[in-house]
Amino acid sequence: MTKNASVVDLDQVVVRFSGDSGDGMQLAGNIFSTISATVGNDICTFPDYPADIRAPQGSLTGVSGFQVHIGADKVFTPGDKCDVLVAMNPAALKTQYKFCKPTAAIIIDTDCFQEADLKKADFKTLNAIEEMGIKNDVIAAPITQMVKDCLADSGMDNKAILKCRNMFALGLVCWLFNRDLTVAANMLKEKFAKKPGVAESNIKVIQAGYDYGHNTHSSVSHTYTVDTKGVKDKGTFMDINGNKATAYGLIAAAEKAGLKLYLGSYPITPATDVLHELAKHKSLGVTTVQCEDEIAGCASAIGASFAGALACTSTSGPGISLKSEAMNLAVIMELPLVVLDVQRGGPATGLPTKSEQTDLLQCLFGRNGESPIPVITATSPTDCFDSAYMACKMALEHMTPVVLMTDAFIANGSAAWKLPKLEDYPAINPPYVTPEMKETWAPYQRNAEGSRYWAIPGTEGFTHILGGLEKDNKTGDISTNPENHDLMTHLRQEKINKIQVPDVEVMGDADNAELLIVGFGGTFGHLHAAMDEMRAAGKKVALAHFKYINPLPKNTASVLKKYKKVVVAEQNLGQFAGWLRMKVDNFAPYQFNEVKGQPFAVSEMVTAFTEIYNK
Amino acid sequence: MSEYTAKDFKKGQPRWCPGCGDHFFLASLQKAMAEIGIAPYDTAVISGIGCSSRLPHYMATYGMNTIHGRAAAIATGCKVANPNLTVWQVSGDGDGLAIGGNHFIHANRRNIDMNMILLNNRIYGLTKGQYSPTSPRGFVSKSSPYGTVEDPFRPAELCFGARGHFFARAVATDAPGTIEVMKAAQAHRGASVCEILQNCVIFNEGTHESVYSAEGRKKNAIYLQHGKPMIFGENNEFGLMQEGFGLKVVKIGENGITEKDLLVHDAHCEDNTLQLKLALMEGPDFPVALGVIRDVEAPTYNDAVEAQIEDVKGKKKYHNFQELLMTNDTWEVK
Ligand SMILES: Cc1ncc(C[n+]2csc(CCOP(=O)(O)OP(=O)(O)O)c2C)c(N)n1
Numbered sequence: 019m020t021k022n023a024s025v026v027d028l029d030q031v032v033v034r035f036s037g038d039s040g041d042g043m044q045l046a047g048n049i050f051s052t053i054s055a056t057v058g059n060d061i062c063t064f065p066d067y068p069a070d071i072r073a074p075q076g077s078l079t080g081v082s083g084f085q086v087h088i089g090a091d092k093v094f095t096p097g098d099k100c101d102v103l104v105a106m107n108p109a110a111l112k113t114q115y116k117f118c119k120p121t122a123a124i125i126i127d128t129d130c131f132q133e134a135d136l137k138k139a140d141f142k143t144l145n146a147i148e149e150m151g152i153k154n155d156v157i158a159a160p161i162t163q164m165v166k167d168c169l170a171d172s173g174m175d176n177k178a179i180l181k182c183r184n185m186f187a188l189g190l191v192c193w194l195f196n197r198d199l200t201v202a203a204n205m206l207k208e209k210f211a212k213k214p215g216v217a218e219s220n221i222k223v224i225q226a227g228y229d230y231g232h233n234t235h236s237s238v239s240h241t242y243t244v245d246t247k248g249v250k251d252k253g254t255f256m257d258i259n260g261n262k263a264t265a266y267g268l269i270a271a272a273e274k275a276g277l278k279l280y281l282g283s284y285p286i287t288p289a290t291d292v293l294h295e296l297a298k299h300k301s302l303g304v305t306t307v308q309c310e311d312e313i314a315g316c317a318s319a320i321g322a323s324f325a326g327a328l329a330c331t332s333t334s335g336p337g338i339s340l341k342s343e344a345m346n347l348a349v350i351m352e353l354p355l356v357v358l359d360v361q362r363g364g365p366a367t368g369l370p371t372k373s374e375q376t377d378l379l380q381c382l383f384g385r386n387g388e389s390p391i392p393v394i395t396a397t398s399p400t401d402c403f404d405s406a407y408m409a410c411k412m413a414l415e416h417m418t419p420v421v422l423m424t425d426a427f428i429a430n431g432s433a434a435w436k437l438p439k440l441e442d443y444p445a446i447n448p449p450y451v452t453p454e455m456k457e458t459w460a461p462y463q464r465n466a467e468g469s470r471y472w473a474i475p476g477t478e479g480f481t482h483i484l485g486g487l488e489k490d491n492k493t494g495d496i497s498t499n500p501e502n503h504d505l506m507t508h509l510r511q512e513k514i515n516k517i518q519v520p521d522v523e524v525m526g527d528a529d530n531a532e533l534l535i536v537g538f539g540g541t542f543g544h545l546h547a548a549m550d551e552m553r554a555a556g557k558k559v560a561l562a563h564f565k566y567i568n569p570l571p572k573n574t575a576s577v578l579k580k581y582k583k584v585v586v587a588e589q590n591l592g593q594f595a596g597w598l599r600m601k602v603d604n605f606a607p608y609q610f611n612e613v614k615g616q617p618f619a620v621s622e623m624v625t626a627f628t629e630i631y632n633k
Numbered sequence: 634m635s636e637y638t639a640k641d642f643k644k645g646q647p648r649w650c651p652g653c654g655d656h657f658f659l660a661s662l663q664k665a666m667a668e669i670g671i672a673p674y675d676t677a678v679i680s681g682i683g684c685s686s687r688l689p690h691y692m693a694t695y696g697m698n699t700i701h702g703r704a705a706a707i708a709t710g711c712k713v714a715n716p717n718l719t720v721w722q723v724s725g726d727g728d729g730l731a732i733g734g735n736h737f738i739h740a741n742r743r744n745i746d747m748n749m750i751l752l753n754n755r756i757y758g759l760t761k762g763q764y765s766p767t768s769p770r771g772f773v774s775k776s777s778p779y780g781t782v783e784d785p786f787r788p789a790e791l792c793f794g795a796r797g798h799f800f801a802r803a804v805a806t807d808a809p810g811t812i813e814v815m816k817a818a819q820a821h822r823g824a825s826v827c828e829i830l831q832n833c834v835i836f837n838e839g840t841h842e843s844v845y846s847a848e849g850r851k852k853n854a855i856y857l858q859h860g861k862p863m864i865f866g867e868n869n870e871f872g873l874m875q876e877g878f879g880l881k882v883v884k885i886g887e888n889g890i891t892e893k894d895l896l897v898h899d900a901h902c903e904d905n906t907l908q909l910k911l912a913l914m915e916g917p918d919f920p921v922a923l924g925v926i927r928d929v930e931a932p933t934y935n936d937a938v939e940a941q942i943e944d945v946k947g948k949k950k951y952h953n954f955q956e957l958l959m960t961n962d963t964w965e966v967k
């Protein structure tokens with residue numbers, strides 16, 4: 019044992035907590051990331067839920083992980099591989115070791131590496147470390163026993179005591195990174211406000227874990243600090259995941275627009291948390307209806323929109339398939355509607371808990387007829403807030419359904435978020451009818467942007483009927499006139515084409531890049547990290563990351579044509595590249611496509627992009 | 634007195650085939666709305682797709698003629714988001730019970746305060762004559778040239794099975810009967826299912842033959858009225874009595890039976906057993922029940938949603954977005 023381990027200062031570090039799904043790894047990870055954020059580090063987290071939530075205890079399919087990347091400066095991803103792995107049982111070690119860097123330290127609970135535990139994880143011998151050929155530093159601590167000792171006088175039963183093992187591991191990690199425990203104590207006090215005894219026990223165990231590390235310096239030669247560097251963004255922050263940020267964006271937009279927020283939804287992973295979140299906020303007047311299916315979710319939202327609410331419907335890919343007919347009803351009736359697609363692995367039921375970008379073409383085109391719908395893709399957990407807000411603004415001001423796409427990765431991943439001020443966000447002004455229009459108004463009369471006016475039932479003088487049958491331009495009467503249909507088809511398309519979206523920004527070596535990386539949506543962090551790594555290696559690289567997919571930013575063609583080589587990287591087989599080729603003449607990019615249900619690995623991209631760069 | 638006349642609810646020229654039952658129903662609905670007296674601009678009429686679903690186009694109210702089967706779901710969102718509106722949902726038997734069957738039962742189960750009109754012609758009219766989920770077993774149609782091999786839904790059974798609290802029936806050509814049912818549906822707070830027996834003169838002529846004319850109804854129908862004994866027949870000579878677990882038709886005056894022995898209709902009875910038996914009666918052995926068969930008060934979904942919002946508003950300390958933010962664990966970077 020090295021009693022006087024040195025303290026090493028790091029720029030960034032990745033910690034991965036893993037254990038059985040009942041081991042509380044998400045909570046431990048969350049607390050650790052918040053502690054780090056509190057001292058001013060940047061954070062990016064990724065919870066990796068088990069594929070099988072009913073897996074037997076201790077089995078390989080029941081492992082739950084939580085990875086957090088903390089940085090002295092900006093971090094963009096939860097990190098490819100970790101510097102510290104906490105493995106609470108053999109199954110965790112076996113399945114999570116692949117996420118370790120060669121230099122990573124591994125923390126295990128030796129009390130859970132007994133014969134029976136090892137068997138559950140299909141180990142053949144009694145020494146898991148040797149069997150796996152692990153050469154890393156291993157802190158092998160009898161965590162369970164120490165937690166039991168620590169709480170022997172607490173009056174808690176054995177089961178409750180064992181639930182605190184995660185806090186011991188957390189304490190140990192806090193020691194390893196010289197973290198102050200005050201924040202953790204405060205968080206636990208708040209979380210268990212109604213059960214002060216539980217809070218106290220948890221705090222005691224964290225301290226025990228910390229002290230254990232301090233007293234034994236077991237098996238590690240250094241402890242670490244990650245000091246905040248660069249210009250600190252000052253203000254009040256919270257940790258937020260993408261789904262919560264999306265829900266908050268909808269709430270904020272409704273408040274700004276002065277409208278009631280309505281959500282019609284049917285539970286589906288990984289979108290359900292948006293329904294959960296909104297259902298909580300009745301005190302803000304939010305109405306959520308858990309419908310009988312996704313069709314009803316969308317249909318009821320259309321009813322709510324007609325009735326004058328800010329209407330949303332939330333789902334994942336399979337639900338979009340069910341909603342598509344109703345989404346088209348909103349297209350032809352020209353009513354505002356926000357449709358949220360939190361993408362998961364497909365096709366069919368696919369990989370419900372995993373992430374990919376395979377719904378892009380479905381959202382753009384997956385409906386009958388000419389059916390233009392704006393599509394916005396959120397680029398990070400915190401950007402879900404802005405994207406949701408902008409989706410609402412666009413839907414309301416242009417009287418159109420808007421698809422907001424996120425994905426399982428950013429929906430569940432979290433990052434530090436500076437609390438926004440609603441007053442800093444742009445006003446939302448739907449094209450309401452005005453009393454003066456009473457005499458002359460017709461349901462499909464349009465304003466300068468090509469939008470219909472919104473006459474809300476209950477308003478005298480504006481009774482009208484909308485519907486799914488083609489309408490006469492102006493009167494809104496059913497029309498089968500060929501010229502009118504052609505005109506309406508064009509008008510609906512032009513209305514969407516005319517929507518103003520911000521230019522796409524070119525990051526990195528915007529002036530002289532040899533290679534432009536292009537992506538969209540939730541891969542922003544990984545693509546940015548890949549660009550950073552290549553530039554650090556002296557290469558001239560830029561990144562154009564798209565958030566507005568339909569309509570595309572005005573500068574799209576000029577950006578894509580400016581660079582010698584362009585690679586479009588996406589988690590599908592080339593849907594965005596295809597969309598860009600459709601919109602930009604003679605655009606022939608390289609492609610990087612991977613559909614593993616996992617976030618991109620920055621290292622793999624750097625290798626692939628470098629190959630293209632050197633061609 | 635209502636300040637409206639039927640004219641205030643009329644718009645355009647209906648395009649249904651001459652003689653189609655939908656014409657009759659539309660006229661009665663407009664009269665009923667005028668009598669009810671709710672402003673056209675506070676009224677939303679929402680339909681799906683089908684001949685019958687064209688109806689909102691002929692109403693001077695707010696309205697939507699939407700997509701096939703989804704009227705009940707769309708109407709649900711409309712009512713929940715804007716409870717001040719009076720919502721009428723109009724569907725055919727295909728729209729409401731085939732493609733839209735799921736929404737039909739759930740709107741009943743939730744008890745959304747809206748009037749759910751089911752124009753039952755036992756056929757798909759708009760698509761030119763396929764059998765529907767209310768067509769009887771053996772029914773020959775374009776899509777069942779050798780007769781169907783499936784049993785139909787009986788709308789009342791479906792409504793009751795979904796815990797519906799209001800069910801009434803009228804014949805499209807029977808204006809007073811239809812108007813009465815529409816007014817009762819509007820007076821009922823909750824989901825009010827009204828089955829309208831409607832003739833499709835083109836593809837299913839005569840399906841409701843026995844009760845379609847006034848004379849037919851005299852012979853073959855019974856008008857149920859809450860609190861009144863169940864009497865029917867051309868000369869009011871028949872009545873209904875309970876026998877064992879079932880109903881039986883009796884002749885008043887025969888075997889010493891007097892009016893006092895007859896069942897008295899109780900539309901407000903929570904237990905729907907007898908109401909269901911009445912709703913399922915059919916000829917030739919039994920009269921077809923018309924009027925309000927079940928009308929029981931129950932909490933509505935939209936009222937409960939509003940009440941819960943008010944309740945939570947009182948309990949929670951955050952009432953706007955900025956306050957919501959501060960309910961989270963936050964930290965300062967100075
Ligand atoms: C999704 C979809 N499927 C099928 C149709 C075709 N369709 C239109 S109306 C209808 C049936 C209409 O029957 P019903 O609801 O009983 O109305 P009716 O015409 O008899 O009044 C069908 C099958 C459609 N419009 N949309």
Ligand code: SF4
Pocket residue numbers: 648649650652653654655684685754758759832833834835836
């Ligand atoms: S086809 Fe039948 S239901 Fe349709 S309008 Fe003609 S008569 Fe009426």
Ligand SMILES: [Mg+2]
Pocket residue numbers: 683725726727752753754755756757758765
């Ligand atoms: Mg029909």
